[in-house]
Amino acid sequence: MTQTHPKNQTQNSNSTAGDPRAAKEAKLKALIDSGLDPYPHVYDRTDMADALQDTYKDLADDTETKDTVSVAGRVMAMRNSGMFIDVMDTSGRIQVFCHKQSMSEDELAKLKFLDLGDIIGVKGTMRRTPRGELSVRATELHMLTKSLQPLPDKHHGLTDVEQRYRQRYVDLIVNEESRETLRTRSKIVSFIRRYMEDAGALEVETPMLHEILGGASAKPFVTHYNALDHDFYLRIAPELKLKRLIVGGIADSVFEINRNFRNEGVSIKHNPEFTMIEGYHAFKDYNDMMDLIEDLVGQTVEHIHGSRVITIDEQRVDFNSPWKRASMCDLVQDKTGIDFMVIETAEEAQKTALKAGVHVERTANWGQVVEACFDEKVEHTLIQPTHVINHPFEISPLAKGHRDIPRLVERFESFVNGWEIANAFTELNDPAIQRVRFEEQVSQREAGDEEAQMLDEDYITALEVGLPPTAGWGMGIDRLVMLLTDSPNIRDVICFPTLRPNFAKAEPSPSKPLSSVPEAKEENNDRYLTVDDSEYRFVVVVNGKETDTGRVMNAIGHSMVGLSGREAKDQDLCLINYEDIDGNIHPSVSHYPVIILKAKNGNQIRKIRQQALDKNLPFTDFTKDMQLGSSKEQVASLKTKKDEEVEYVVLSLFGKTSNLKELTGKLSLYK
């Protein structure tokens, strides 16, 4: 009896023992050495898994056929040393049976190159095993794509939530539920698009880059367009552009399905970029929109589920028309007993709301108080589809006043499962009233409300040209998909949800010496004209934990003086004599922008400082010790400290914009 020497065993498997990645690479090499192509260009696949399962559903157990098929897909499981292979394609799964009776030695030998996760093509005949599993009896096996990454545990899949979204391609392979949810999303979007087209509406695309915020109340993303040297907002809503198209008469009905961007918190119901459909219909009012939304949503639910009654979050929800319609004030009265329609002033409204336990801002007007009460007391109770109608005019600057009730507008929001899914109104088309509404928004904005809208002068001009009586509506697609797929998290219904950038894994770029800063050309006042001021910049990073504004300003000042006086040369900084509009000369002004950013704490500054050191970028820092009385004390204090104990208040940097962005790209502006 021969016994394998343990030492030999370890030597044989030395390079690959325990390391799935290395094992796969070894097999890849062996496969190439045997003259095979691990990544062939094409494969002649004739059959899909689910079609075969269907075609042969009546094939009896332990029956062979002579029907030849070829399938292709990913290896999901192997049993009996590769005799049984589960292959998954986009339609489903089928078992492949590899037996020496039906395969040549060469074909059989390919099994040893195979791993879970590889994509293979299989040619063979159909049979059903004695135990009842439909299988392809393989005659030929083809490696179509060698996989080098190990797949997650086959029983548990990927549970790390972050990795599921970051590596969606792995999630999709392993989790049937993820595949189904995202496929359903596509079905819903395509169904809605078809519905709108069938109704005669014209699909349009309007800009993502907006000069003026409007159409919704939200904080925006800001981006810079170099060629125009101008900041743009990523749009928060397409509303004002779409109504311009109705003015232009391109069609009586237009709609757009596209992304909106809102610079606000992430949660299980909010992604910073989300998909909305907005539609506008000339000669209609908000009553027509209620009918439209009920029918559209009802038909979509039926299309996806085959019924208009479905289960969401373990509750039965009935989408059959008609949906409940109730005014916002009536609903608030039902839940709180307060009749806001008889309350005249904002003060009285605030007092009453506070008594009912609803928190309201001191600056809140009557409409905002009503809205706060609704949000807190009513919204979450609206499980069955409900149109909440007739909002206060203060919270609806683009909606037309109610034809009978002076304080309200003709607006409604549709709620399901306690979430708002749609918002619609009869559009305000009187340019004079629109101007007043905008001005109210502007003064709210000036009073500190970042989400109040801006005055869009051109939009008013468009209204002056004449917007026909029009009704419009918007619906959050992601929310609708969440409802129809019963997904508790918005990330489940977005292919690649927004995640924090993964800085830890980012490759450090090779350091560039300071000498890479170009030499200044000439010392004259036109110099700034030849300088691309987007190329270089100053960045000041401020410790966010520092609360004393005066000290921060002081530190920034010291640090910048240090930077320009010591670390960077005049020609680097491109100092010019700047001539202002009155002809006055301001000497030694740098043409480069200064960006002030906020770091979480001193530690984050320390890291950026280290990177600046590594990259040889000019910088100066300002530490807590420098806030002490005399310079002697400062030096003494600093000397007692180890590097990791130094608390940084401010770090100033100068350099190429691209380099600085690598260091500080994840920081937000200091406010």
Add this chain to the structure above:
RNA sequence: GACCGCUUAGCUCAGUCGGUAGAGCAACUGACUUUUAAUCAGUAGGUCGAGGGUUCGAAUCCCUCAGCGGUCACCA
């Protein structure tokens, strides 16, 4: 932003009172050859998120930091 929780092998997770670091899957070497999470025998795989502290001794207790998650607040 505030609070709570998590971080241990490639993946999923145990780890008791502070006393030598564990399992299943995946991988590797074999056996077996009509399996269904195949089975059996064996092998290898760890800076216990990072740093500091307490202790004779720390995955375990304390502090700081980082990443992630959850809840709450604003927004759809």
